[in-house]
Amino acid sequence: MKLLIPGPVTTRPEVRAALVHDFAPWDLDFHPLYAGVRARLLPIAGVGPETHACLPIQGSGHFVIEAALRTFVPREGKVLVPMTGSYAVRLTRLARECGREVLHVPMGERERVDPRAVAAALAADPAISHLAFVYSETSSGIVHDADALVGVARAHHRRVIIDAVSAFGALPLDLSAMPEVDAALFTANKCLEGIPGIAVAISPRERLVGRVGEAQSWCLDLADVHAHAERNGSGSFRFTPPAQVLNALSVALDLFAAEGGRERRLERYRANLKVFADGVRAVGLSPYLPRQLQGPIVFNVHAPDDPRWNLQSFVDRVKERGFVISNFFDTVTPSFRVGLIGALGPEDFREAVGAMDGALRELGIRNRKAA
Numbered sequence: 297m298k299l300l301i302p303g304p305v306t307t308r309p310e311v312r313a314a315l316v317h318d319f320a321p322w323d324l325d326f327h328p329l330y331a332g333v334r335a336r337l338l339p340i341a342g343v344g345p346e347t348h349a350c351l352p353i354q355g356s357g358h359f360v361i362e363a364a365l366r367t368f369v370p371r372e373g374k375v376l377v378p379m380t381g382s383y384a385v386r387l388t389r390l391a392r393e394c395g396r397e398v399l400h401v402p403m404g405e406r407e408r409v410d411p412r413a414v415a416a417a418l419a420a421d422p423a424i425s426h427l428a429f430v431y432s433e434t435s436s437g438i439v440h441d442a443d444a445l446v447g448v449a450r451a452h453h454r455r456v457i458i459d460a461v462s463a464f465g466a467l468p469l470d471l472s473a474m475p476e477v478d479a480a481l482f483t484a485n486k487c488l489e490g491i492p493g494i495a496v497a498i499s500p501r502e503r504l505v506g507r508v509g510e511a512q513s514w515c516l517d518l519a520d521v522h523a524h525a526e527r528n529g530s531g532s533f534r535f536t537p538p539a540q541v542l543n544a545l546s547v548a549l550d551l552f553a554a555e556g557g558r559e560r561r562l563e564r565y566r567a568n569l570k571v572f573a574d575g576v577r578a579v580g581l582s583p584y585l586p587r588q589l590q591g592p593i594v595f596n597v598h599a600p601d602d603p604r605w606n607l608q609s610f611v612d613r614v615k616e617r618g619f620v621i622s623n624f625f626d627t628v629t630p631s632f633r634v635g636l637i638g639a640l641g642p643e644d645f646r647e648a649v650g651a652m653d654g655a656l657r658e659l660g661i662r663n664r665k666a667a
């Protein structure tokens with residue numbers, strides 16, 4: 297079964313095979329494995345261990361987003377969030393539930409964040425300590441201009457937190473040119489094509505010093521993750537590590553390097569996008585986004601305007617043909633959602649379009665166009 301969802305993604309058999317080994321966390325064989333994973337993630341963000349720390353914690357993406365908010369946003373600080381879609385809503389909830397005030401930059405679902413609107417919001421409220429934004433908005437599929445947004449924060453002397461969960465490993469991110477970024481956040485199971493269970497922050501080392509305890513949560517304290525590594529070595533995990541998941545991530549990083557790194561991975565995802573976008577148009581379906589807004593991570597297709605359309609029935613029939621897509625939509629008007637990422641190539645997406653075409657026929661859908 298191939299997962300056409302934006303995480304967890306389809307993984308290669310070598311990655312899944314790495315789960316069969318048992319580890320004792322303190323075993324000296326595990327230490328270099330874990331230290332190696334941490335070291336190899338930094339250059340994907342354009343940085344090295346002199347300036348930045350790689351801070352993994354157990355859990356999914358939400359856990360590390362909360363950890364970054366707790367660790368870096370002062371309790372009396374305020375977070376500005378551009379309302380890009382449902383992951384901006386999640387970011388807002390995470391911040392509010394740990395007691396941080398959130399302000400929004402309102403915007404439409406089908407537009408890129410306007411850096412001028414962010415600049416105006418920052419200028420209007422000096423109490424905003426952080427700009428926090430979603431780089432690749434997994435609901436709409438739009439990739440926002442991270443360089444421009446970080447540039448606005450720089451001009452206004454504010455700090456930045458980037459939810460790069462569905463971007464990291466494919467879309468460019470050069471933290472060496474972004475000293476105001478307190479944390480770039482991602483997980484093992486999206487563009488890195490690993491197994492779920494580990495989430496990661498990359499943060500400037502100097503920002504972690506003297507911060508232990510600020511998070512008011514031992515589990516979600518990134519400064520404590522850093523302090524522990526400084527004390528016990530980079531291969532030591534604070535609590536029981538998800539060792540099998542880290543071993544799988546290590547294999548996924550081998551495969552990432554063998555593919556040629558981030559640029560090649562992005563090329564493959566762009567090739568997936570091209571085949572899929574051309575394919576859905578060719579079978580009479582309507583893409584949700586105009587071409588110039590469509591990113592290479594997530595693709596939404598308008599639900600056909602036909603009384604026989606039923607998302608779950610469609611999902612079931614596509615699944616019978618070997619592909620799993622989301623059985624919910626995350627857009628204002630009905631759609632279905634396809635992830636372009638994971639260990640899949642253009643040929644898989646050609647087949648996926650065929651599977652969708654077959655499913656629509658079986659459902660008796662006559663009008664495939666959007667309402």
Ligand SMILES: *Cc1c(COP(=O)(O)O)cnc(C)c1O
Pocket residue numbers: 302303356357358359383430432433434459460461462483
């Ligand atoms: C997947 C994702 C997350 C994290 O989701 P989890 O289910 O907690 O892993 C956060 N932000 C974005 C943009 C995502 O795509």
